[in-house]
Amino acid sequence: GRFRPDVFERGGAYVKSAMQEYAPAALDKLESAEESLLDGSGESLAHALTSCRRAIKSLADALYPATGEVIVGGDGKERTMNDESFRNRLIQFAVEHFEGTAQRKLANETLRSLGTRLEILVDLASKGVHADVSREEAESCVMWTYLAAADFLRIKDGTFRGSVANVEEARSGEASK
Numbered sequence: 001g002r003f004r005p006d007v008f009e010r011g012g013a014y015v016k017s018a019m020q021e022y023a024p025a026a027l028d029k030l031e032s033a034e035e036s037l038l039d040g041s042g043e044s045l046a047h048a049l050t051s052c053r054r055a056i057k058s059l060a061d062a063l064y065p066a067t068g069e070v071i072v073g074g075d076g077k078e079r080t081m082n083d084e085s086f087r088n089r090l091i092q093f094a095v096e097h098f099e100g101t102a103q104r105k106l107a108n109e110t111l112r113s114l115g116t117r118l119e120i121l122v123d124l125a126s127k128g129v130h131a132d133v134s135r136e137e138a139e140s141c142v143m144w145t146y147l148a149a150a151d152f153l154r155i156k157d158g159t160f161r162g163s164v165a166n167v168e169e170a171r172s173g174e175a176s177k
Contacts, residue, residue, distance in 0.1 A: 015146050018153035023062035026149070029055035033142050037135075045138040052145040053125035056118070059149055060086035063156055064093035087122055090152060091115050097155045110160075114151060121148055 019027035033051035036044040066083040071092055073079055079088040094111055124141050127133060154160035 011150055012146060015150050015153060018157060019059070019149065022153060022156055023059045026055045026058035026062060029058055030142070030145060030149070033145065037138055037142060040135060042132060045133040045135060048138040049125045049127055049133055049141050052141045053122060055145055056090070056122060056125065056148065057086040059152060060089045060093070063152060064089040087115075087118055090118060094152065094155055114148075117144070118148060121145060 015030075016027060019030070029051045033048040033055065036048035036051060038044075064081070066085075066089065067081045069081045070078050071081060071088075073095075079085065079092070081089050081092060091111065091114065094114055098111065121141070121144050124137065125145070127137070151160065
């Protein structure tokens with residue numbers, strides 16, 4: 001007879017709580033995207049996508065602020081950590097939190113996956129500026145923004161499997177046995 005929230009409710013609650021702690025400006029933008037979905041008009045749906053893009057940028061600003069530094073990635077490509085390059089900054093944030101982990105294969109696959117999903121999500125979120133947006137596209141964009149944010153926030157708080165904090169915590173737990 002007890003109410004048990006589903007995985008989406010728990011996940012959404014986690015993202016909102018973690019964003020409130022680490023990136024409150026990103027939370028404001030993500031909540032604005034959700035509110036825009038309620039109206040359902042074409043302009044509101046486009047606004048939802050724009051708010052998702054702005055939420056991702058705000059998350060990057062909070063987790064890895066722009067430095068202007070140029071970093072050479074593991075693929076040999078140079079990436080600038082400036083204000084406009086928020087995708088680069090989020091990926092670099094993840095790279096730095098996975099460096100030195102014993103689970104290198106998992107870390108590399110996670111980074112590849114995060115990078116691909118982030119690129120597709122930002123492309124979708126940018127669509128609202130140039131084209132008509134369907135309700136389904138807007139809803140998907142908001143949901144995927146929550147999912148991407150959850151991954152980066154879990155890297156931040158160390159609850160993402162394979163992150164440095166998670167690996168160090170597991171090692172210290174094994175050492176105390």
